[in-house]
Amino acid sequence: xxxxxxxxxxxxxxxxxxxxxxxxxxxxxxxxxxxxxxxxxxxxxxxxxxxxxxxxxxxxxxxxxxxxxxxxxxxxxxxxxxxxx
Numbered sequence: 019x020x021x022x023x024x025x026x027x028x029x030x031x032x033x034x035x036x037x038x039x040x041x042x043x044x045x046x047x048x049x050x051x052x053x054x055x056x057x058x059x060x061x062x063x064x065x066x067x068x069x070x071x072x073x074x075x076x077x078x079x080x081x082x083x084x085x086x087x088x089x090x091x092x093x094x095x096x097x098x099x100x101x102x103x
Contacts, residue, residue: 020054022091024070026079026100033079033100034070041093042069043086058089067103068095078103 019039026034042051044066052059063086068079084097 019073021073022052022054022056022093024093024095026068026070026095026097028097028100034077036072038070038072038093040069040071041095042071043095044068044081052086052088052093054091056088056091056093060085060087063095063097068100 021037021039024038024041025032040051040053042049044064046062046064063081063084065083066081068081070077079100080103081097082099084095086093086095
């Protein structure tokens, strides 16, 4: 299974960083999922849930909205507030 690096950041610091197989996001134009080798993208996010798919199981985070950037097999999510759901 292909993986890539994902990081979830808030103004208080990094909440998550690690290798994942996918991340499902609440985009402002509709939800979408990022997998390994995804094309570069920058997108705005709305309030909702982010599903992080890891080797040891899935984790869901509730976000207040924010931005995501994917480039060179690295996903960076920036949100004002994030909590594990």
